[in-house]
Every structure is written in C-alpha cells, then in structure tokens.
Amino acid sequence: MPAIWIASLFRMLRRRAILQALVGNRSHGSSSSRSFGKGGKLAPLQERRMVDRLRIWAKGGEGGSGCQSTRRSRTDRHGRPDGGNGGRGGDVILECSASVWDLSNLQHHLNGKRGGNGTSKNMVGTRGADKVVQVPVGTVIHSVEGEAPVFLPENRGLQPWEITTEEPNPEEREEGETEIELTRPGQRVVVARGGDGGAGSFSEKAAAAGGGGGTEATVVLELKSIADVGLVGLPNAGKSTLLGSMSRAKPAVGDYPFTTLRPNIGSVELEELVSVRVADIPGIIRGAHQNRGLGHAFLRHIERTRVLAYVVDVAAAPPWEQLRDLVEELERHREGMAARPSVVVANKMDLEGAEEAVAELRRRVRGVAVVPVSAVLGEGVKQLKTEIRRLVDGGGAATALTLENITVD
Known part of the structure; x- marks a missing residue:
C-alpha cells in the first residue's frame, strides 16, 4: 500500500476520534458537576453532619x-x-x-x-x-x-516589644x-x-x-455548645420552629423526625440590649443514654446550658409521658444533668384538643411553669421570653424538673 494512502487513513481515523470526543463532552457536560448513584440516578444532596x-x-x-x-x-x-x-x-x-x-x-x-x-x-x-x-x-x-x-x-493590647517571651511551665x-x-x-x-x-x-x-x-x-x-437556654424535646416536637419564631435563626424545618442533625444556636432578644443564646438540641428518644438515635453525640451539648426548656407536643403522646422520658434520659446520661432551672413549653396549641391536654399537663406537673405556645403562629412566644428572662436572671423560685414532680398513671 502506498505511503500516501496510509497517511490519509491515519488522518481520517484521527478526525473521527476527535468528533466522537466532542459529541461525548456535549452530551454529558450538563450533568458532569453532579454525582451519580446506583442505576445512573442523581444522588440526592445531603446536609453535612456536624463534627463534634x-x-x-x-x-x-x-x-x-x-x-x-x-x-x-x-x-x-x-x-x-x-x-x-x-x-x-x-x-x-x-x-x-x-x-x-x-x-x-x-x-x-x-x-x-x-x-x-x-x-x-x-x-x-x-x-x-x-x-x-x-x-x-x-x-x-x-x-x-x-x-x-x-x-x-x-498578649492583647500589648506592643510587640512588650510581649512576654516566657513559655508556660507544664509543671504548674x-x-x-x-x-x-x-x-x-x-x-x-x-x-x-x-x-x-x-x-x-x-x-x-x-x-x-x-x-x-x-x-x-x-x-x-x-x-460542647455554650448557650443560656437549651430546647430539649422528642423528635418532631417543634423545637426548630420555636427557635425560628423566637430569633432570626433559620433552622431546617420538616414534618418528619430528626430534621435537625446538628445543634442550632440563635440569639433571642428579651429586651432592648438584652439577649440570650438559645440552643436547639436534636431530638432525644428513649434509650439515648445507650447511644440510640443521635445518642451521646448531642446529649453533651445540654451540659453547658443554664436553663432547660422542655418542648412537648400536646397533640402527640401524653405530654407528661414525654417529660418523664426526657428527664430519665438526661439523668441516665449524667446524674444531676436535669437539676437546673426548667420550664415546660406546650407546643402546637393551634391543634384540636390542645387546651384539654395543657390543663391535664398542669395538673400532673408541679413546681415548674407550663407555657402554652404555638410556634407556627407565634402565639405565646412573648410569655415564654418573659419566663426565660426570669429563669436566666435567677429571680423568683426557680425549680428543676424531676421525676418526683411528674405524675404518670
């Protein structure tokens, strides 16, 4: 075969390879920035978990x-x-x-x-x-x-020539x-x-x-997150919605359990020039002290809070049983963890039968204030801020919620 024919064949094959490469890039260029899962489907976007x-x-x-x-x-x-x-x-x-x-x-x-x-x-x-x-x-x-x-x-506020060069002594x-x-x-x-x-x-x-x-x-x-008030409750009790209605925080909200995968902290203004930090702790389930659910990963964030706000869903299981489960999990995780000023937040007051549930809750829970709120509508939030201000300042009788204060059939 003449050499000129061989050169023409190589040029033709090279052009075909270049055209195929260009067509392949155009067809897959729009989806190259997305990752694919099994079966060629796009993998869903997931929230990055907190590393604590x-x-x-x-x-x-x-x-x-x-x-x-x-x-x-x-x-x-x-x-x-x-x-x-x-x-x-x-x-x-x-x-x-x-x-x-x-x-x-x-x-x-x-x-x-x-x-x-x-x-x-x-x-x-x-x-x-x-x-x-x-x-x-x-x-x-x-x-x-x-x-x-x-x-x-x-060495804050010191000039460069005033900074000490002494090294800390580990023996001290x-x-x-x-x-x-x-x-x-x-x-x-x-x-x-x-x-x-x-x-x-x-x-x-x-x-x-x-x-x-x-x-x-x-x-x-x-x-361990540092906050003045910790919102503690079962999954899907409305803690993130309550934090969003009290502050400018924008936590993820959904109608399914474990929407919150990391603690959210918001600054709540109680009065002019007076604010407190409120932490939304992910939902706690029975057996959390044994590392069930989100377990130990987030129970430690409650240790630093000064006030505990127990958020209960009055439209779900009996709220007094929810409080019992929450107090038990805190005490089993660390003895004395629930021994701090507390307030009970009866959430979802906009649902049917909420008034009767709150009346029964106040009869079964003694020594701790019960504040009815509707986080979706923003009702009762002002009264809750007033109670939080009283507990943070230490005014009046601040009682911790214990198992002896809860009456369960």
Whole structure:
C-alpha cells in the first residue's frame, strides 16, 4: 500500500476520534458537576453532619541544625568558630474562635514546621512556623498521650516589644489534670512543642549539633455548645420552629423526625440590649443514654446550658409521658444533668384538643411553669421570653424538673 494512502487513513481515523470526543463532552457536560448513584440516578444532596468529636495526633517541628563554620582572616590564620545555632521548631497551637462552629476544618495529623539551620557569622536559624488551627468556643481538650496541653499567655493590647517571651511551665498544672476547656475567643493552647535548635560551632567551640525533635501528643477534642437556654424535646416536637419564631435563626424545618442533625444556636432578644443564646438540641428518644438515635453525640451539648426548656407536643403522646422520658434520659446520661432551672413549653396549641391536654399537663406537673405556645403562629412566644428572662436572671423560685414532680398513671 502506498505511503500516501496510509497517511490519509491515519488522518481520517484521527478526525473521527476527535468528533466522537466532542459529541461525548456535549452530551454529558450538563450533568458532569453532579454525582451519580446506583442505576445512573442523581444522588440526592445531603446536609453535612456536624463534627463534634475528633482525635488528633500532633507533633512539634524539629529544631534546625547548628552550623559548622570557621572564620579566617589575615591576622588569624587558624580561624575561630562562628557557626550559628539552629532555629527552634514550630509549635502546634489550638486557638479558640467564634468564626467556626464545629471541628470539620481540622485534620487528624498536625505538624509544626522545622526550624531553619544556623549559618556562618554566628547567625541563628529562623524559627519554624507554628501550626495554628481554629476550634469553636466550647471545645474541651482531653489529653490521651504525651505532654499535657498548656495555655499561652494572652498578649492583647500589648506592643510587640512588650510581649512576654516566657513559655508556660507544664509543671504548674495540677497533678492529674488532663483536660482544658476553651470558653472565650482568643484563648490559645499549645498541644505539641517544637524542638530546640542545635548548637553551632560558635557556642560549642567544637562540632555543631543537630536540632532536637519536637514533642508528640494525642488529644481528643470534644465540642460542647455554650448557650443560656437549651430546647430539649422528642423528635418532631417543634423545637426548630420555636427557635425560628423566637430569633432570626433559620433552622431546617420538616414534618418528619430528626430534621435537625446538628445543634442550632440563635440569639433571642428579651429586651432592648438584652439577649440570650438559645440552643436547639436534636431530638432525644428513649434509650439515648445507650447511644440510640443521635445518642451521646448531642446529649453533651445540654451540659453547658443554664436553663432547660422542655418542648412537648400536646397533640402527640401524653405530654407528661414525654417529660418523664426526657428527664430519665438526661439523668441516665449524667446524674444531676436535669437539676437546673426548667420550664415546660406546650407546643402546637393551634391543634384540636390542645387546651384539654395543657390543663391535664398542669395538673400532673408541679413546681415548674407550663407555657402554652404555638410556634407556627407565634402565639405565646412573648410569655415564654418573659419566663426565660426570669429563669436566666435567677429571680423568683426557680425549680428543676424531676421525676418526683411528674405524675404518670
């Protein structure tokens, strides 16, 4: 076969391959940004779950090596050592910030940067960059292995030349203290320290030394939301709707259980220049203390609240039985967890038979205020804010809801 025929055949095959590629891109270009599930169907968009517990391995950066150098001149033929020391390695620091709400931005392995090597003319190596990661307010750091974490001194409002260079002493911590709580934005905790730089020939008057290794530590981060009031109730009791009617928060609302997959926190204005933080805790079911349903993942968020607002659905199961189940789960998760000022919120008052249910609820529940509301219509929200203000301020008799205060047949 002549060579010219072979060249024409190759050109024809190449054009056909290019045309097929173009047609395939056009037909699938509109759906390339969506993921496909089984059977070629588009996978539904799902809400990203909250990450409130994470195990982290941290290691400080290694120190830089010292420099082996000798300075010679016309007047000093033998020379003198002038190698500088290595720079210190970077630390691993956790910084409390209000701009993050969970631990999803953290990696499981955190490493500080290595310090720079020393150079001649007795020049010290650069200090390794610190690995600083932000954690939300309410994070508890549990030390598992390695050196215990320590707080860094706060240097707000100081000039650069006024900032202290003293490092916190781990020996000042109380014996057996293995956890630290971050409750204020700006707090910084050192989890792993960088290694010291190696000595240069100028300091040792001999051979230079390598840098020291950084410390290693394994910690478990646990997030506990900080709020003044916690909305506690069974699934589909209307907690998210109630939070939306009390504040400007926009939580997901649906007519199915477990609509809320993460705690929602909203700021509720009680009066002018007076506001409280209200947390919508995901629904709690019977057996939650045994990690059923959403279980332990969200029961811990109730530990930080000052006031408990039990939201019950007056149109569903008997509301007094709902209260009994809620109090039992809180006490079984941690003894004394329900021993704080409480209020009962009788929600869905716009449904038929709600008045009779509330009257029976007030007869069976003693010592705790029962506030009827309709979160959908916004009725009773003002009275609920007044009761919350009284409990938060500590005015009057604030009673905790216990099993002895609930009468169940």
